[in-house]
Amino acid sequence: AQSVAQPEDQVNVAEGNPLTVKCTYSVSGNPYLFWYVQYPNRGLQFLLKYITGDNLVKGSYGFEAEFNKSQTSFHLKKPSALVSDSALYFCAAEGYSSASKIIFGSGTRLSIRP
Amino acid sequence: EAGVTQSPTHLIKTRGQQATLRCSPISGHTSVYWYQQALGLGLQFLLWYDEGEERNRGNFPPRFSGRQFPNYSSELNVNALELEDSALYLCGGRTSSYEQYFGPGTRLTVT
Numbered sequence: 748a749q750s751v752a753q754p755e756d757q758v759n760v761a762e763g764n765p766l767t768v769k770c771t772y773s774v775s776g777n778p779y780l781f782w783y784v785q786y787p788n789r790g791l792q793f794l795l796k797y798i799t800g801d802n803l804v805k806g807s808y809g810f811e812a813e814f815n816k817s818q819t820s821f822h823l824k825k826p827s828a829l830v831s832d833s834a835l836y837f838c839a840a841e842g843y844s845s846a847s848k849i850i851f852g853s854g855t856r857l858s859i860r861p
Numbered sequence: 862e863a864g865v866t867q868s869p870t871h872l873i874k875t876r877g878q879q880a881t882l883r884c885s886p887i888s889g890h891t892s893v894y895w896y897q898q899a900l901g902l903g904l905q906f907l908l909w910y911d912e913g914e915e916r917n918r919g920n921f922p923p924r925f926s927g928r929q930f931p932n933y934s935s936e937l938n939v940n941a942l943e944l945e946d947s948a949l950y951l952c953g954g955r956t957s958s959y960e961q962y963f964g965p966g967t968r969l970t971v972t
Contacts, residue, residue: 853903
């Protein structure tokens with residue numbers, strides 16, 4: 748079965764430190780990969796995506812993600828965390844056939860302490 | 862441009878009843894996706910409609926159904942409600958760049 752795994756339910760980081768939120772996938776072919784963020788009372792928003800090309804993709808709010816095909820990973824990173832980055836983060840994968848389902852991970856709660 | 866709208870914001874039902882949730886996509890967009898976000902389970906893909914037809918569905922029982930209207934708005938129906946159906950139900954669409962966007966959700970509580 749195809750799946751997306753986010754092995755950490757919660758990640759705690761001090762403000763100003765780098766952060767990493769992990770994601771691995773098991774989806775056939777070369778899936779499209781995404782990160783979404785859910786802020787309290789602000790709904791779920793697109794953050795960044797990997798379709799093809801450079802393995803390091805940059806997104807909103809200073810976030811970036813590194814695609815690693817051999818490890819089937821797509822980890823989210825930021826060089827310097829802000830308290831305002833505290834939110835729930837979801838990794839997602841989609842195969843590119845017309846009937847593909849979009850598979851989301853279970854989410855990782857990121858908590859940035861001042 | 863108006864975003865995705867969902868109604869109602871909150872819905873409280875009892876076990877065995879039926880719930881109807883509604884979604885209107887961004888103007889001009891023909892696809893609607895439905896997701897269930899239950900506590901601790903992340904987002905689970907429910908249904909995908911495009912041009913009035915169901916294109917794909919997730920691993921949910923048949924009592925989860927829906928439809929898409931000619932104006933591309935959509936309805937999600939959940940029959941014979943169970944306690945575990947309590948969740949936030951999100952609908953949204955997808956841009957031509959493959960990015961999903963979402964409405965604010967309907968919080969369904971089954972008692």
